[in-house]
Amino acid sequence: MGILPDAHYQGAQGSPVTTQLSSALLDHVGPWGLFLGFRLVGPILEGLLFRGLLLTAFVKHIPFWAATLLQALLFTAVHEDMSLALFFIAFGLITGAMVGKSNGLLAAILLHVFNNTLGCIGLISLHNK
Numbered sequence: 001m002g003i004l005p006d007a008h009y010q011g012a013q014g015s016p017v018t019t020q021l022s023s024a025l026l027d028h029v030g031p032w033g034l035f036l037g038f039r040l041v042g043p044i045l046e047g048l049l050f051r052g053l054l055l056t057a058f059v060k061h062i063p064f065w066a067a068t069l070l071q072a073l074l075f076t077a078v079h080e081d082m083s084l085a086l087f088f089i090a091f092g093l094i095t096g097a098m099v100g101k102s103n104g105l106l107a108a109i110l111l112h113v114f115n116n117t118l119g120c121i122g123l124i125s126l127h128n129k
Contacts, residue, residue: 017080022123031124039120043112050075050092051099051108068096091115 026034050071058067072092079088095108102108 019123022120026123031120034124035117035120039116040113043109043116046075047095047105047109047112051095052105055096055099064100068093068100071096 022034022038025038055067055071058070072089075092076085076088095111098108099105
């Protein structure tokens with residue numbers, strides 16, 4: 001068994017497409033390439049898009065709570081695995097609230113990096129079985 005039990009890994013790995021991309025990246029560039037390419041860049045780009053650009057634009061037209069919900073739903077939609085939809089919605093709501101509370105993206109991006117790092121550790125662990 002790897003670092004994360006298989007039952008918990010299902011939630012951390014994401015969708016089959018994400019798992020395939022992560023596995024291919026791991027095979028080609030190793031664990032550090034996976035971390036940098038997929039677990040660090042992704043959270044930064046998603047943070048800038050969903051919590052930076054979209055949330056900021058939505059708040060100009062609708063209340064903050066509705067803007068946060070809308071960006072969380074869009075964040076969920078791009079993650080294509082609807083079996084994890086509640087997780088992605090909750091994650092989008094939490095990170096959106098963090099942006100509103102801190103008036104910046106850093107805390108939300110760091111949480112996203114931490115979350116994705118757990119998934120990366122699970123993938124590497126299972127890949128090395």
